[in-house]
Amino acid sequence: MSAPAANALRGKTIYDAKCVECHGASGKGDGPAGPLLSPAPRDFTSAKYKLRTTETGSLPTDADLIASITRGLPGTAMPGWEGILSATEIRDVVEYLKSFSTRFSNEQPQEVVAAEQVANVPAAVARGAGVYEKLQCGKCHGSDGRGTDRVAKTFVDDWGQPLPVANLTEPWTFRGGASPKDVYLRFRTGMSGSPMPSFKDAASDDDMWDLAHYVVSLARKPVWEMNAQEVSAHYARVAADAQADPVKRGEALVATSLCVICHSPVDSDSRILPGLKMAGGTVFRVGPYGDYPATNLTSDKETGIGAYTDAQLKAAITRGEKRDGSRMLPFPMDWAGYSAWNPSDLDAVIAYLRTIPPVRNLVPPSRQPALPVYLWGKFRMLILGQDLPIVILPGNAGSTGAPS
Amino acid sequence: MKRWLKRAALVTGLVGVAAFLAFLYFIPPFLFLAPERFSEPQNSAAPSVDGIADPAERRIAERGRYLVVTSGCIGCHHVPTPQGPDFARYLAGGLKFQTREGTYVSRNLTPDTATGLGRRSDIEVKRVLKSGVFPDGHVVSHRTMPWGSYTAYTEEDLHAIVVYLRHLSPVVHAIPDPQAASPMSTPGAIQEAYGGRDYYTAP
Numbered sequence: 001m002s003a004p005a006a007n008a009l010r011g012k013t014i015y016d017a018k019c020v021e022c023h024g025a026s027g028k029g030d031g032p033a034g035p036l037l038s039p040a041p042r043d044f045t046s047a048k049y050k051l052r053t054t055e056t057g058s059l060p061t062d063a064d065l066i067a068s069i070t071r072g073l074p075g076t077a078m079p080g081w082e083g084i085l086s087a088t089e090i091r092d093v094v095e096y097l098k099s100f101s102t103r104f105s106n107e108q109p110q111e112v113v114a115a116e117q118v119a120n121v122p123a124a125v126a127r128g129a130g131v132y133e134k135l136q137c138g139k140c141h142g143s144d145g146r147g148t149d150r151v152a153k154t155f156v157d158d159w160g161q162p163l164p165v166a167n168l169t170e171p172w173t174f175r176g177g178a179s180p181k182d183v184y185l186r187f188r189t190g191m192s193g194s195p196m197p198s199f200k201d202a203a204s205d206d207d208m209w210d211l212a213h214y215v216v217s218l219a220r221k222p223v224w225e226m227n228a229q230e231v232s233a234h235y236a237r238v239a240a241d242a243q244a245d246p247v248k249r250g251e252a253l254v255a256t257s258l259c260v261i262c263h264s265p266v267d268s269d270s271r272i273l274p275g276l277k278m279a280g281g282t283v284f285r286v287g288p289y290g291d292y293p294a295t296n297l298t299s300d301k302e303t304g305i306g307a308y309t310d311a312q313l314k315a316a317i318t319r320g321e322k323r324d325g326s327r328m329l330p331f332p333m334d335w336a337g338y339s340a341w342n343p344s345d346l347d348a349v350i351a352y353l354r355t356i357p358p359v360r361n362l363v364p365p366s367r368q369p370a371l372p373v374y375l376w377g378k379f380r381m382l383i384l385g386q387d388l389p390i391v392i393l394p395g396n397a398g399s400t401g402a403p404s
Numbered sequence: 405m406k407r408w409l410k411r412a413a414l415v416t417g418l419v420g421v422a423a424f425l426a427f428l429y430f431i432p433p434f435l436f437l438a439p440e441r442f443s444e445p446q447n448s449a450a451p452s453v454d455g456i457a458d459p460a461e462r463r464i465a466e467r468g469r470y471l472v473v474t475s476g477c478i479g480c481h482h483v484p485t486p487q488g489p490d491f492a493r494y495l496a497g498g499l500k501f502q503t504r505e506g507t508y509v510s511r512n513l514t515p516d517t518a519t520g521l522g523r524r525s526d527i528e529v530k531r532v533l534k535s536g537v538f539p540d541g542h543v544v545s546h547r548t549m550p551w552g553s554y555t556a557y558t559e560e561d562l563h564a565i566v567v568y569l570r571h572l573s574p575v576v577h578a579i580p581d582p583q584a585a586s587p588m589s590t591p592g593a594i595q596e597a598y599g600g601r602d603y604y605t606a607p
Contacts, residue, residue, distance in 0.1 A: 018543050021536065032545070033536075036552035077555040079535035172559055223560040228459035234560075235467060255556035258476045261547065270547050270594060285590065319439040327435040331479065331599075336443035340473045378428040381600055382486065389502070389589065389596035392547075 004095050011096030014089055022077065027100040029159075032270040035277065036260060037077050040161040047101035048158060050191035051176040052109075056198035059109040065094045068176075075173030112188060115205035120180060120213045128214025131207045135199060145169050145218040158193045169220045178219070184212040242348060250352025253345055262332060263294045265396035273396055279304070279361040281398035284332050287388035288377020290368040292329070293397045300358035303398070313350050317341075332390060361398040447473050449491035451573055461567060468568025471561055475554070480510045483577065484599045496520070496575040500598040503548050507583040509603045516574040529566050533557075542582065547595060580605045 016025065022037060024030040027044035034041050042049070051068050052060040069090050072080030081090060098104035118124050132138065142150040145168030155163040171178035176186060187208045190198030199208060223234055242249035254260065264272045265281040280296035295316075298304040305313060308323060315321040320328035320335040330336060341349070368374065380386040450473050456462040472495075482489035483498045490496075495513040512520040521529055528539045536544045536551035546552035557565070580603065588596050 018537075018541070021543055021546060032547075033552040036546065037555060075559060077535050077552065079531045079537050084537065084541040170559075222563075223464060224563050226460060228463060231460045231463040235463065252556050253474075255553050256471075256475055258550050258553050261550050261553055266547075266594065268592065268594065270545060318443075320442075321439065327439075329435070330442045332597075334476045334479050335439070336446045337474055337476055337478065339439070339443040340447045340470070342470075345474075375425055375428050378431065382428065382431060385486075385601075387500075387598045387600040389598045391588075391590045391593045392595045392597075393590070393592065394594050 007092045007095040008099050009096075010089075011092035011094070014085065014093050015096050018081075018085075019093070027097070030271075032266075033077070035272045036255070038161070039076055039163055040157065040159065041077075043159060044097050044100035046158070046193065047103045048193035050194055050196075052189050052192070053111045053114075053185055054109045054189060055112055056190040056200065057192065059103055059107055061109050061111055062091075062094055063111075065097060066090055069093060071177070073175040074177075075170075075175060112185075114181065114184065114188070115209070117180065117184075118206055118209035118213070120216075124210045124213045125217045127207075128210035128212070128217075131203060131211040132214055135202060135211070137211075140165055140195070141168050145215070152195075155195050157195075163194055168215050168218045170222070171216065171219045172222055178216065180209070180212040180216050183215050184208055187211060239344070243344060246344075246348040246351040247355055248352075249345070250348035250350070253341075253349050254352055257338065257349075258334075259297065263297045265294075265398075266394055268394040270394075276359060276361060276396060276400075278356055279359040279396075279398070279400075280363045281361055281396035283393040283395075283397045285391040285393065286329060286332070287390065288369065288374050288381065289329060290366055290374075291397075292332075292366045293363045296359070296361045296363050296398065297353055298356045298359040298361075299354055300360050303360050303362040304358060305353060306358060310347075310350055313353070314346060317349065318346065359400075360402075361396065361400050363398040445491055446478060446489070449478075449494045451494065451571065453568070453571060456571060464564045465568045465571050467561070468564035468566070471557070471565050472568055475565075476550075477513070480597075481513050482510075483602055483604075485602060486600050490602075493575045493577065495569070495572055496577040497579050498577065498602045498604050500601075500603045501548055502586065502588050502596040502598070503545060503594070504585055505545055505548070506585045508544070508548050509579050509582075511579050512575065512577045513569055514572045514575045514577070515570050516576050519576055519578040520574060521569055522574065526563075526566050529569070530562050533562055533565070544582075578605050579603075 020031050022029070022031045022033050022041040023044065024034065029041035029043040031041060047059055049060040049064065052058065052064050054060060054064070070080060070082045072078050085093070138149070139151045140155070142148045147165060147167060150165070155165055157163045167173065174182065176182050186196065187199045187203070190196055203211070221230065223231060226234060260278060262282060263280050264277045265279070266272050278297045280294045282294045284292045284294070286292055296304040299306040301307045312323050316323070316335070318335055318339040318341065320330070320333065322328065328335060369377070377388060381388055450469055453462050453465040453469055456465055477495060478489065480499055481495045481497050482491070483493045483496050484490070497510040497512040499510045501508045501510070514520040515522040517523055524539060531537045532549065532551065534551055534555040534557065536546055536549055538544060544551070590596065
């Protein structure tokens with residue numbers, strides 16, 4: 001076995017333990033956690049990499065891949081592996097990643113020769129502001145760099161997955177680092193697979209350096225460096241942004257409040273069943289209390305929440321009161337915790353839920369066991385001291401077919 | 405006289421059995437209580453941030469408290485008892501989860517330096533929250549610890565959560581490390597959560 005092949009084999013062992021949850025055993029970015037993540041996990045079989053020091057359309061160098069794994073990609077779920085994996089282990093993983101595409105055995109990526117850096121002086125920043133305008137960066141990133149007045153609203157990558165646009169005032173989320181050289185390289189080489197092109201032909205090297213200095217100058221203070229007044233002003237602005245775009249705020253809340261995990265049916269490998277994200281149907285077998293399938297939260301009028309009024313949704317989310325007047329158990333649905341949402345966040349959640357395209361999935365009602373079975377279960381818990389679990393079952397208990 | 409006694413004994417016995425069955429039927433979580441009787445104790449158990457001296461840190465921790473209360477942390481990281489979660493030991497962990505990957509007990513999130521997050525750096529805590537990578541390099545399924553959902557937090561909100569967790573009341577509560585998978589009681593289940601008993605191990 002050749003040395004790279006032996007390294008790739010060692011890399012596979014590490015990959016199968018650490019990387020498959022997102023990137024999948026196939027390397028296509030289709031691991032069980034993949035559908036929850038934005039940006040979506042990299043598809044290694046495509047050999048398209050955003051963060052490169054090589055010409056647009058080229059493969060990344062080994063050093064590029066090593067840097068991404070070592071430092072991680074800020075603002076995404078990809079952590080820095082430095083301190084967890086050794087340098088040798090990271091090299092082995094890189095060797096394995098390259099084996100997902102034959103391009104790596106046929107092409108030799110070349111690092112671009114970065115032109116001499118223009119000094120970072122106020123004049124360069126001022127010139128960079130002109131370049132920002134000339135290249136129409138504001139169309140996507142907004143004239144203020146934080147997207148306020150951007151023209152293009154939604155972005156998708158080459159795989160059709162939604163892609164967040166970089167907020168240029170938050171350098172701690174720059175995937176490839178926030179030094180002027182890192183930023184310059186993003187203009188120079190483009191970000192393959194995303195709408196961010198290379199500006200190699202549209203701008204001179206000096207222009208791109210000026211632009212890099214300008215973008216770096218847009219940085220605002222992160223909350224961990226702010227004083228008390230700045231923190232208050234910052235949170236006021238966060239609240240104003242949420243008010244201005246409740247659907248976006250609601251989408252984030254629905255993600256971070258774990259709605260998607262329970263209300264999307266999965267297969268036995270914990271992958272969301274195709275087309276059924278948020279369509280309910282996962283069965284929770286709760287100790288002696290019975291089977292409780294998760295509700296269809298899509299906006300389908302008949303089988304989802306499309307016909308619910310806002311008041312009905314709020315009663316369900318914050319008080320565990322269902323539309324038919326019955327009550328939810330205090331678990332697994334954490335309506336008690338959601339009762340602490342402030343009114344504008346609760347409105348935002350509902351605003352987002354209303355935008356989920358309807359998916360027909362008729363979820364059966366909850367099923368309580370017969371009284372003797374229930375009492376026997378309680379007896380086992382309370383008198384015999386047995387610990388009866390909440391069991392989560394794979395598959396969809398609902399029916400997606402047309403009404404009969 | 406004798407007959408009367410017999411009857412009395414029979415009635416007492418029946419009433420006793422009925423009372424016992426009623427006790428089994430009604431013992432929590434029964435749903436005749438107002439929703440507030442569930443949500444109020446759960447949410448007010450999160451310690452207040454009023455005692456934090458630094459005003460900037462207090463405001464950030466206030467945000468963190470809001471995010472922790474509304475993001476379901478307590479659903480898994482409570483100390484379970486047969487009567488329900490022990491909110492006095494807020495976020496001290498102890499609920500057992502059985503999955504295909506192994507047996508996990510929810511960790512102690514309080515700042516105790518021997519058994520809680522006091523021994524973890526901010527980077528280590530954030531790495532679990534948004535990437536599911538434990539300090540020892542072990543990667544946990546996004547269904548066991550829902551990092552695939554928390555990754556939607558901004559870096560600044562993650563920071564606020566960590567700041568708040570650092571201000572919880574420290575609780576000594578040693579949590580056993582994950583164990584290799586053992587068979588689940590329901591074949592085909594993805595996950596089982598056991599909540600009636602504290603899986604605390606004495607340090």
